[in-house]
Amino acid sequence: MGTLLYVIILLAFVYVLRKYLLxxxxxxxxxxxPLLGHLHHLAGIPFLSLHALSKQYGPILFMKLGTVPAVVISSSVLAKEVLRSQDQMFASRPYILVGDYGLYHFxxxxxxxxxxxxxxxxxxxATELFTPKRIDSFLPIRLEEITGMFSAxxxxxxxxxxxxxxxxxIFTFNVMTRILMNKRFFEYGEDEEHIDGEAKQFKDIVFETADQGLQxxxxxxxxxxxxxxxxKVPELKRLHAKKDKFLQNILDQHKDMASTKGHKDFMDIMLQNLEHRGAAREDFIKAVVxxxxxxxxDTSACIVxxxxxxxxxxxxxxxxxxxELDAVVGSSSHMVEEPDFQNLDYLNAVIKEAFRLHPPLPLLIPHMSTQTCTIAGFHVPKNAFTFVNVYSIGRERGVWERAxxxxxxxxxxxxxDVRGxxxxxxxxxxGRRACAGMQLGLKTVQLLVSNLVHAFDWSFVPGKPSEDYLLQERHxxxxxxxxxxxxxxxxxxx
Ligand code: HEM
Structure with missing residues (x-):
C-alpha cells in the first residue's frame, strides 16, 4: 500500500514537471x-554515449534523469557561455550521494x-596549499619519488x-599523501600481495570512494x-565508518605531534587554521584530505x-x-628541471595534445543551474544537472583540424592553453569551479613526461602487439x- 502511494505521488510529480517543462x-x-526519462543513455561509458548523442542532436541537449532535468554542453562556444558568461549561475553542484555519505555531508x-x-x-x-611558493616547497618530494621510480x-x-x-x-599517490599527511604508503615495483595493511586499507578507501562518486x-x-x-545508502555508511576510523587515527597522530613538528604538512596547517571551528573542524579536515x-x-597518472x-x-x-630535450636540457643523463619547462615548446605541445584527446575527467564534475536561464536561445530549467563534455569539445569539427x-x-x-x-x-x-590543484597537476605531468622520455628508451612488450593498446577508453x-x-x-x- 505504502509503495503504491509513493508511485502515485511520483507520477503526479512527473506530470506537474512535464506541464512546467512543456x-x-x-x-x-x-x-x-516513462519515469526513467533519459537515464538509459548514460549506460556504458557516459561521456562516449553523450558524445554520440551530441553528434546527432547538436551542441546542447536536454535530458531528464528520472525526475531531474539535465543539459549536456558539447561545444566550446556554449562551454564559454556556461563557465564564463554565466559562471555564477552554474557555479553550484547538484546533489551527489557520495558528497553526502562519502565526504562527511558535503x-x-x-x-x-x-x-x-x-x-x-x-x-x-589557495592560500595554504596551492601558492606558487608552497608548490615549489613540495619539489623535493616530487624529485625523491621520481628517483625512486627511476631506480625501479x-x-x-x-x-x-x-x-x-x-x-x-604509486608516484602520484605517494606525492599526494606526503604533501597532505606526511605519509608514504607504497614502494615502486612492490607486488600487490605484499602491500602493507595500512597502505592497502587506504588505497581501498580512496578507490571505493572515488568509484562511488563516479557511479x-x-x-x-x-x-x-x-x-x-x-x-546504496547502507553500503556507503559502512564505507564511511571504515574510512572515518582510518582518517581519525592519522589526524590523532598529527594532533599528538603538533607541538614537536618542524615541517608542517597540509593536515597540520588545517588543524592550525581551523582551530576556531571547534569539533566540526575535524570532519572538514578528514573530508578535504x-x-x-x-x-x-589518478588524474595525473592517467594523463601521463x-x-x-x-x-x-x-x-x-x-x-x-x-x-628537443637533448637540445634544451643537454644529452647528459641530468634531469629535466622545472625552469626548463618554459623552453620546451614541443613538450608542452605534446602534453596539450594528450589533454585534448584524452582529458582525465571527460565530463567535468556536474555543475548546476541555480535559476532558470537561457543558453543558445534555449531555456535551461532551475536546478538542472549541467554536464560539460570536454571529450566532445576536444574533437569539435570546425575548431580542430585533423581532430x-x-x-x-x-x-x-x-x-x-589548458588553464581554462x-x-x-x-x-x-x-571559472569558479575550475580545478583547485591545476598548477600542481600540470607541474607533476610536465616533470613525469619530460624525465621519462629524456631518461629512457621505450617500446611495446615483444610478442604483445601494439594493437593491444588501442586508443580506447575504459569506464x-x-x-x-x-x-x-x-x-x-x-x-x-x-
Ligand atoms: C592532471 C591533473 C588534473 C586534472 C586533469 C584535473 C581536472 C579537474 C577537473 C576537470 C575538475 C572539475 C572542474 C569543473 O567541474 O568545472 C577538477 C576539480 C577539482 N580538482 Fe582537479 N585535476 C587534476 C589535478 C588535481 C590536483 C593535483 C588536485 C589537488 C591536489 C585537484 C583538486 C581538485 C579539486 C579540489 C576540485 C574541485 C573544485 C571545485 O569544485 O571547486 N585536482 N579537476
Missing part, C-alpha cells in the same frame, strides 16, 4: 522512457554546493614488462524527500599514461621530443586507457 523552449532531446570541496563553506575551503587551499625502472631490465599504470599511480545513484534522480529509498588524495592521484601510449604509437613525435590525429604541431606558435582561458581545451574546467575513476600500459624500458644510450 512551457519552456527546451534544447533538443533524444528519446526517453564538507569537502568538489561536490559541495556554491556556499560559504565552499568559499572558505577554496580560499584555504632501471632495475626491471630490458626484457621485463613494466606496468606503467602501477608505477605512475550514478537513484537518490540523485528522485525528489529529495524520497532519497531514503536508495539501497580524502578528497584531495582522490583528486590529485595516455601521453606515453600516444608517443609509442607515434615514433616521429617521440623522437622529435627527445631531440582525431595526435598532432602536437597544431599548438606550436599558438597561444591556446581557452574554451576549446578544458581539461581542468574553467573507471578517471578516463583510463582500456588496458594498463605495459612496456619495455631501458636507460637511454647517448
Amino acid at each position: 512551457r519552456l523552449k527546451l534544447p533538443p532531446s533524444p528519446w526517453g522512457l 564538507q569537502g570541496i568538489g561536490p559541495v554546493p556554491y556556499n560559504d563553506h565552499w568559499k572558505m575551503m577554496r580560499k584555504l587551499c 625502472l632501471r632495475g626491471a631490465g630490458a626484457h621485463k614488462a613494466v606496468d606503467m599504470r602501477n608505477m605512475l599511480s 550514478f545513484h537513484i537518490s540523485e534522480f528522485i525528489p529529495h524527500w524520497l532519497r531514503w529509498i536508495d539501497w 580524502l578528497e584531495l588524495t582522490i583528486a590529485g592521484t 599514461e595516455w601521453t606515453l601510449l600516444e608517443l609509442l604509437h607515434n615514433p616521429r613525435v617521440l623522437s622529435k621530443l627527445k631531440e 582525431d590525429e595526435f598532432w602536437p604541431e597544431r599548438f606550436l606558435g599558438k597561444s591556446v 582561458q581557452d574554451f576549446e581545451l578544458l581539461p581542468f574546467g574553467s 573507471g575513476t578517471v578516463n583510463w586507457i582500456k588496458t594498463p600500459l605495459q612496456v619495455c624500458v631501458v636507460p637511454r644510450t647517448r
Whole structure:
C-alpha cells in the first residue's frame, strides 16, 4: 500500500514537471522512457554515449534523469557561455550521494554546493596549499619519488614488462599523501600481495570512494524527500565508518605531534587554521584530505599514461621530443628541471595534445543551474544537472583540424592553453569551479613526461602487439586507457 502511494505521488510529480517543462523552449532531446526519462543513455561509458548523442542532436541537449532535468554542453562556444558568461549561475553542484555519505555531508570541496563553506575551503587551499611558493616547497618530494621510480625502472631490465599504470599511480599517490599527511604508503615495483595493511586499507578507501562518486545513484534522480529509498545508502555508511576510523587515527597522530613538528604538512596547517571551528573542524579536515588524495592521484597518472601510449604509437613525435630535450636540457643523463619547462615548446605541445584527446575527467564534475536561464536561445530549467563534455569539445569539427590525429604541431606558435582561458581545451574546467590543484597537476605531468622520455628508451612488450593498446577508453575513476600500459624500458644510450 505504502509503495503504491509513493508511485502515485511520483507520477503526479512527473506530470506537474512535464506541464512546467512543456512551457519552456527546451534544447533538443533524444528519446526517453516513462519515469526513467533519459537515464538509459548514460549506460556504458557516459561521456562516449553523450558524445554520440551530441553528434546527432547538436551542441546542447536536454535530458531528464528520472525526475531531474539535465543539459549536456558539447561545444566550446556554449562551454564559454556556461563557465564564463554565466559562471555564477552554474557555479553550484547538484546533489551527489557520495558528497553526502562519502565526504562527511558535503564538507569537502568538489561536490559541495556554491556556499560559504565552499568559499572558505577554496580560499584555504589557495592560500595554504596551492601558492606558487608552497608548490615549489613540495619539489623535493616530487624529485625523491621520481628517483625512486627511476631506480625501479632501471632495475626491471630490458626484457621485463613494466606496468606503467602501477608505477605512475604509486608516484602520484605517494606525492599526494606526503604533501597532505606526511605519509608514504607504497614502494615502486612492490607486488600487490605484499602491500602493507595500512597502505592497502587506504588505497581501498580512496578507490571505493572515488568509484562511488563516479557511479550514478537513484537518490540523485528522485525528489529529495524520497532519497531514503536508495539501497546504496547502507553500503556507503559502512564505507564511511571504515574510512572515518582510518582518517581519525592519522589526524590523532598529527594532533599528538603538533607541538614537536618542524615541517608542517597540509593536515597540520588545517588543524592550525581551523582551530576556531571547534569539533566540526575535524570532519572538514578528514573530508578535504580524502578528497584531495582522490583528486590529485589518478588524474595525473592517467594523463601521463595516455601521453606515453600516444608517443609509442607515434615514433616521429617521440623522437622529435627527445631531440628537443637533448637540445634544451643537454644529452647528459641530468634531469629535466622545472625552469626548463618554459623552453620546451614541443613538450608542452605534446602534453596539450594528450589533454585534448584524452582529458582525465571527460565530463567535468556536474555543475548546476541555480535559476532558470537561457543558453543558445534555449531555456535551461532551475536546478538542472549541467554536464560539460570536454571529450566532445576536444574533437569539435570546425575548431580542430585533423581532430582525431595526435598532432602536437597544431599548438606550436599558438597561444591556446589548458588553464581554462581557452574554451576549446578544458581539461581542468574553467571559472569558479575550475580545478583547485591545476598548477600542481600540470607541474607533476610536465616533470613525469619530460624525465621519462629524456631518461629512457621505450617500446611495446615483444610478442604483445601494439594493437593491444588501442586508443580506447575504459569506464573507471578517471578516463583510463582500456588496458594498463605495459612496456619495455631501458636507460637511454647517448
Ligand atoms: C592532471 C591533473 C588534473 C586534472 C586533469 C584535473 C581536472 C579537474 C577537473 C576537470 C575538475 C572539475 C572542474 C569543473 O567541474 O568545472 C577538477 C576539480 C577539482 N580538482 Fe582537479 N585535476 C587534476 C589535478 C588535481 C590536483 C593535483 C588536485 C589537488 C591536489 C585537484 C583538486 C581538485 C579539486 C579540489 C576540485 C574541485 C573544485 C571545485 O569544485 O571547486 N585536482 N579537476
